[in-house]
Amino acid sequence: MPKKLKLERVDPGTSAEEFFSRFVSKRKPVVLSGLLDDATFKGKQWTDLTYLATKAGDVEVMVEPIHPTANQYGTDVERIPMPFRDFLKSLRDDQGPHPYLTTQYSDEDPDAETVFPPPTNALKDDFPTVPRIMGNLFLQQVNLWLGKSKKGSSSGLHHDFHDNLYCLLQGKKRFVLFPPSEVKNLSPYGTLDELHPNGLISYEDIPVRADGLSKRAACKARIGALERQIDALKAKGKGKSKAHSKELKALMDAHDEALDELAMLALDDQEGGDEVDDFDALMGGLDDVEAELAAGSSSPSKATAEEEEEEDDEEAEEWYGIGTSKSEDSEDDNEDEASEEGSEADDSDDFLDGDKPSEPSSFSRIPTAHLHHFLDIPTTASLPPDFSSHDFPGLRKATAPYVVELSAGEMLYLPASWWHEVTSTSPDDAKEGDVHMAFNYWFYPPDALDDFEKPYEDSLVWSYLRDKGRPGSGDVPADRIKVGKRSREKGDSEGLKKAKR
Template sequence: MTSTRPSRPGSATSTARIADVFPPPLPPLLRDIPLVPSYFSTLVPQQLNLWIGNAPRGASSGLHHDFADNLYVLVQGRKRFTIFSPADAKYMDLYGTVKRVARNGLIVYEDDVRDDGAFPADVARWAVEDAQAKVDALEAQGVKSGDEWERATARLEEAMDAMLEYAEDDLNFGGEDDFDADGFDDNEEDEEDEETADQFFKSSKSAKKRARPAEAKPPPADSMPSEPPSFSRIPASALHPSDDLTAAAANADHKQRLALARRVTCTLDPGNMLYLPASWFHEVTSYSGDDSDVHIALNYWMHPPTGTEFAKPYPDGYWRAVWEAVERKVVDSGLVQKGKE
């Protein structure tokens, strides 16, 4: 019951991007549900998915956390949530090594991740595209001087300098990862873009600030974790000793860890919703309904907000730009009607 982080913006075709955000079997139902609940109108979705399972005796998700805020809507069956705060990460016996816990609670395992889950290199590429679009719009209006023009060109120069702080390998100029203003591949001008970018790298003094990194060697196979870093080694039997959900036995260390952590338990019935912020640990035990063999839940995954104002949950317009591109693609594909999104 985990949320997979979508691929880097622009790293897939538009069709794959839609599939990342709306994985099967959800697409045929998009006309019947809101893409964004009205009470979370300023948050940006990472993914929507539909979970369907069969567990008359109960099935455990395992103790873990996700990287996005989650609005969990139970349609059928019953779900028992056992929840722990990110502040208790030190007690969770994780497979991964925590780098830091952000102010908004996001648990970070990599150095190059913002508190809203965005990769700075991706944001830098978007900032250049966004600034360039503003300059192009002014030129189309015949504006090539004045305060507005000066601000727009200065912003573009600043964005390009910031982008150069990242290795050329991460930018993939002229390759399949080109990121256009819509957040999708657009290779019509690859050759021209590659030449321009290459000249810019050679001529800019900023390019000398960071040397091209050596190619990293993959870690040995036996050093790779068997589970995602956000999963705990603590078995469900340690959380629910009376349940027969797993053969794994709880050891003394796990019992001691759980005794030090503060837990909250709640049960969802059909029609109930639970809002679970990013990186809150949870184990979910799912049960099929009394009159059905399945349990069904709809999940709205939202990029974790970092701001304190409802109207401005993110530090910039990056996630909003990516989502608006997805919305356009969804409408163009016919999955939803214009105005429904």
């Protein structure tokens, strides 16, 4: 029987600095033997389904039915919209299988997903935006995971693109964990582009930087940051001193270089079509901003302000939607939406009957049942009819995995790109609902691993993004930042699917 490792456990009262030093910076997963100690965390109350219905029952959510043959979630099954109150009511029914509440996004408006998707947008006063223990990491999204399965239901083996703090409120979760370096042995759908030093996996169809941003997203943020610096410097004086003029010229040169880089990245995104597309609109808008800066005006005209507002909406999708390298290709969007509603990572190079595969790049091709049989652990998953273990020789070469039994009232910290398969089981002794329930935070993966105070290496970009995303900053409120369905739900070059847990 293959060896299985046990994961270290720590007290949730550990200081943020120590937690960063021992686990975040080392890219090591760890179990925390308790829930968040923040005074604002009231997640324990959510196990009372009546409380949840009263607090958030009116919001609409999308729930995922279980796959009828694979007997697992995280597959290409059409999701069902319903009021959250009705979903909670359905969980009280003993007759299964029951639908599952997972990552939320809008099918009609794929780019409307927010940092606080429903039903968490109605629960925001019940949890801290960034838990104390997570220090200075930048929040990407929170989610509530809610389902009912007495026998256990699986997510499939996959990895995410963000650091995960997973809070189990009710039920049990069994995690099978492999490090990112095992990408070579775990048969992902995608083709590896780069394994970053911080462990983040980048695929050829979704190339991303180590901090989780696409080059284009980071470039647009850099342009915005430089424009702010130029405005601020111009507001200080008229440029009469030599030092002032020299500093202004350096900023303007850097701004020009960033514009040139964005132009090249935008051109790289084009696929040879002759149509006038959003590249022209993008560069036109930036040219207007550049002209405004060159004219020395710190108060943009009404027309320019409107253009900047439109660009801000576009930027928000780019920066906060990890891997959104082609977010303007609407035709591709529509085609891809038809092939992937309700899974969790990215896409592959293989085609079946001329169609793209249903699973995204960060999902493993290894069937869940085969993984469980190989590790000699219980399973409710089924093998596909054409299965052959010879198709997955890398599994035997992979390092011994961690197998983690997480109980209600515990948390798991999982760095970005750690492979995991999750089996969720409802409790037998719950007072009502018999549900399994978890709440998680996703954070952009840090790449300055020796700096607790500033854990992202590109300080110019991340200072700008923090200002843009900080609630009350006067720019884009954190709960309104567009991140895009494809930032965690698409399996193509437009983003990364998140997994169902």
